[in-house]
Amino acid sequence: xxxxxxxxxxxxxxxxxxxxxxxxxxxxxxxxxxxxxxxxxxxxxxxxxxxxxxxxxxxxxxxxxxxxxxxxxxxxxxxxxxxxxxxxxxxxxxxxxxxxxxxxxxxxxxxxxxxxxxxxxxxxxxxxxxxxxxxxxxxxxxxxxxxxxxxxxxxxxxxxxxxxxxxxxxxxxxxxxxxxxxxxxxxxxxxxxxxxxxxxxxxxxxxxxxxxxxxxxxxxxxxxxxxxxxxxxxxxxxxxxxxxxxxxxxxxxxxxxxxxxxxxxxxxxxxxxxxxxxxxxxxxxxxxxxxxxxxxxxxxxxxxxxxxxxxxxxxxxxxxxxxxxxxxxxxxxxxxxxxxxxxxxxxxxxxx
Amino acid sequence: xxxxxxxxxxxxxxxxxxxxxxxxxxxxxxxxxxxxxxxxxxxxxxxxxxxxxxxxxxxxxxxxxxxxxxxxxxxxxxxxxxxxxxxxxxxxxxxxxxxxxxxxxxxxxxxxxxxxxxxxxxxxxxxxxxxxxxxxxxxxxxxxxxxxxxxxxxxxxxxxxxxxxxxxxxxxxxxxxxxxxxxxxxxxxxxxxxxxxxxxxxx
Numbered sequence: 001x002x003x004x005x006x007x008x009x010x011x012x013x014x015x016x017x018x019x020x021x022x023x024x025x026x027x028x029x030x031x032x033x034x035x036x037x038x039x040x041x042x043x044x045x046x047x048x049x050x051x052x053x054x055x056x057x058x059x060x061x062x063x064x065x066x067x068x069x070x071x072x073x074x075x076x077x078x079x080x081x082x083x084x085x086x087x088x089x090x091x092x093x094x095x096x097x098x099x100x101x102x103x104x105x106x107x108x109x110x111x112x113x114x115x116x117x118x119x120x121x122x123x124x125x126x127x128x129x130x131x132x133x134x135x136x137x138x139x140x141x142x143x144x145x146x147x148x149x150x151x152x153x154x155x156x157x158x159x160x161x162x163x164x165x166x167x168x169x170x171x172x173x174x175x176x177x178x179x180x181x182x183x184x185x186x187x188x189x190x191x192x193x194x195x196x197x198x199x200x201x202x203x204x205x206x207x208x209x210x211x212x213x214x215x216x217x218x219x220x221x222x223x224x225x226x227x228x229x230x231x232x233x234x235x236x237x238x239x240x241x242x243x244x245x246x247x248x249x250x251x252x253x254x255x256x257x258x259x260x261x262x263x264x265x266x267x268x269x270x271x272x273x274x275x276x277x278x279x280x281x282x283x284x285x286x287x288x289x290x291x292x293x294x295x296x297x298x299x300x301x302x303x304x305x306x307x308x309x310x311x312x313x314x315x316x317x318x319x320x321x322x323x324x325x326x327x328x329x330x331x332x333x334x335x336x337x338x339x340x341x342x343x344x345x346x347x348x349x350x351x352x
Numbered sequence: 353x354x355x356x357x358x359x360x361x362x363x364x365x366x367x368x369x370x371x372x373x374x375x376x377x378x379x380x381x382x383x384x385x386x387x388x389x390x391x392x393x394x395x396x397x398x399x400x401x402x403x404x405x406x407x408x409x410x411x412x413x414x415x416x417x418x419x420x421x422x423x424x425x426x427x428x429x430x431x432x433x434x435x436x437x438x439x440x441x442x443x444x445x446x447x448x449x450x451x452x453x454x455x456x457x458x459x460x461x462x463x464x465x466x467x468x469x470x471x472x473x474x475x476x477x478x479x480x481x482x483x484x485x486x487x488x489x490x491x492x493x494x495x496x497x498x499x500x501x502x503x504x505x506x507x508x509x510x511x512x513x514x515x516x517x518x519x520x521x522x523x524x525x526x527x528x529x530x531x532x533x534x535x536x537x538x539x540x541x542x543x544x545x546x547x548x549x550x551x552x553x554x555x
Contacts, residue, residue, distance in 0.1 A: 011527055042534050047502055049476070049483045053388075054503030060383035061397060065375045068404040069368065234369065246369040260369075 001025040006036045010043050066248045212296060212340040215266070216288045217273055220348040221280030229279050229349050230258050236279075237262045240272040242345075255350045262345040269343035276347055283350075296336055303329035356420050364411045371411075374420070375404055382424050388499045389432045391488040399435070403428040425504065426514045429496060433515075436492045474541060482544070486536035494529035501526055 001009075001022075006029045012018050013026065030037045223229040230246065237244045242264035250257045264272050277285075306326040313319040356377070362370035379400065386399035406427050407414075414423055474482070487495055500506045500514065512522045 011523070011530065039534065042537070043530060045479065046483060046530065046533055046537070049480045050487075050498065050502035051505075053480065053483070054499075054505065056384075058380060058384035058387055060379035060400065061393075064379050064383060064397065064400055065372065067397075068375050068401050069372050071401060071405055072368070072371075072408055243367065244369045246372060 001029045003029070003033060003036055006030065006033070007039060010040055013040070014043060014047055069248070212293055212336070213289050213291055214336075214339050214342070214344060215269075216290065216344040216346060217269070218284070218286040218288065218346045218348070219273065219276060219282070220284040220350070221277070222283055222352050223280035223349050224352055226256055226258055226349060226351045230260070232279050233260055233262075233276055233347055233349070236272060236275045237264070240264055240268040240275075242268070242272060252350075255352075257351075258349045260345075260347040260349070262347060263339055264343050264345065266341060266343050269345070273345060276345070280349065292336060292340075296333070299329055299332055299336075303333060357416050360411070360414065360416060360420060363408070364414075371408055378421055378424055379404075381421055382428055385425055385428050385499070385504060386432070388503055389428070389492075389496060391484075399428060399432055402431045402435070406431060422506075422510065425500075425506075429500065429514050433492065433496065478544075479537075482537050482540045483533070485540055486533050489536055490529060490532060493525065494532060497522060497526045498529045498533065 006026055009018060009022060009026055012022070018026065030040060221229070226249075234244050234246065237260070242262045245261040247259040247261065250259070262272070303326060306322055306329060310319055310322045310326060313322055356374070359370045359374050359377075363374055382403050383396060383400045386396040386403065387393065390396050390399055403424060407424055410427065414420070487498070490498065496515070497511060500511045501508075506514070508519050508522050512519050515522065
């Protein structure tokens with residue numbers, strides 16, 4: 001075996017795929033050829049070094065997961081009115097989250113039988129006693145949906161997401177929350193094909209003449225093992241056929257907090273709640289029943305408005321943006337459809 | 353049904369907490385590959401995030417028989433190469449052409465220039481430092497095959513699937529990569545021996 005052949009066979013030697021004869025011939029050559037021997041040695045050393053480097057235990061940065069989830073959610077959000085920065089604290093957010101479904105009502109007028117809606121664009125934030133505020137403008141700068149905890153711009157990376165406690169009011173979230181309930185929307189690419197007038201006719205959402213209510217239960221528990229309790233809660237929820245949303249860990253006053261948002265059929269609610277209550281010491285419980293008729297209708301109006309704007313839009317970029325917004329609204333409406341008649345449980349777990 | 357299978361099943365239905373759990377489970381592996389491919393933490397973060405986001409969108413195409421971690425790696429590699437192509441990666445070295453010196457036969461030339469071994473004296477730690485530097489100087493495609501084969505331990509078949517090229521291409525690219533690495537490490541070692549700052553005068 002000469003130099004050329006030897007060098008060509010180095011990779012196979014490293015792979016361990018040389019035949020016995022080849023091995024022997026190579027060894028013979030290496031014994032007498034220092035240059036080839038050096039090359040072989042180097043390649044072995046290189047392979048070993050790379051292997052060692054590959055074995056290093058590399059840890060992902062802790063914020064990675066949160067960033068991924070927030071980006072996934074952000075992709076779905078578009079122009080729904082945003083809530084003010086006062087919502088940033090975990091406490092306000094979680095408390096408000098229970099009530100988020102009702103959102104705020106801004107300037108919606110209804111006539112006597114509740115069927116016809118006269119839409120007047122809301123002017124300023126309306127603040128109800130829970131500090132829900134729905135700012136009026138529907139501008140095109142990527143404002144986020146009706147949820148607490150947002151900063152003034154589009155969700156900055158890394159700012160984590162008690163906002164998604166307001167999942168049902170967040171069009172993006174709602175798609176995930178309602179995933180088990182059957183809407184066939186998959187992934188964020190599926191804006192409604194709103195290019196033609198037909199889509200308006202296909203609109204499945206009807207103006208609500210009767211109120212729709214969502215019942216929420218806010219459960220606050222103190223636990224020893226936060227991760228364990230979280231896992232237990234998720235399992236229990238799954239066992240009751242609930243859809244679960246786990247919000248990232250937060251810190252508040254030195255305590256670690258995990259919030260879960262569970263959506264479950266009413267008939268399962270009691271059983272699930274008592275199960276969950278057993279997972280820790282109950283600090284607080286609040287039950288709430290909210291009428292989301294108005295906010296639902298308002299959203300629906302905005303959705304229809306978007307649809308007509310889409311139909312008349314000529315520029316494709318603008319159209320695409322509008323379609324994305326419309327998709328968000330649709331998801332929100334679908335989520336509300338799904339949640340009507342179900343029980344939403346906000347489970348707040350805090351470490352002792 | 354094991355954990356990952358169950359989680360994937362739920363994640364496919366857009367259960368975000370299931371997907372989040374999948375992220376938690378696999379993030380170290382994905383980040384590790386991202387770091388190996390890109391060589392710096394910022395790009396690795398971006399790449400890792402991009403990988404998971406693409407994975408979520410592509411969930412429907414994942415069949416449960418495959419390995420989820422490997423599937424994620426495949427997405428990462430793809431994302432990385434697309435990213436680099438878009439940014440017109442700084443590497444100008446042509447991938448699969450024979451590595452040539454100024455003239456003469458490839459192999460003979462290289463042997464001749466292997467005078468005295470500056471590497472003999474190098475300790476493992478120093479050697480590995482040179483390897484790291486050299487690795488980052490490789491073209492993206494060379495680095496990718498080397499990382500996938502030597503660091504991640506993927507088979508030639510798996511690599512050819514990931515890169516969507518033939519087995520032969522994988523092997524020859526790998527050989528080139530090894531040879532380029534060898535040259536670079538030698539050059540770096542020499543320069544280090546002459547007490548030159550490692551990054552100056554890089555071609």
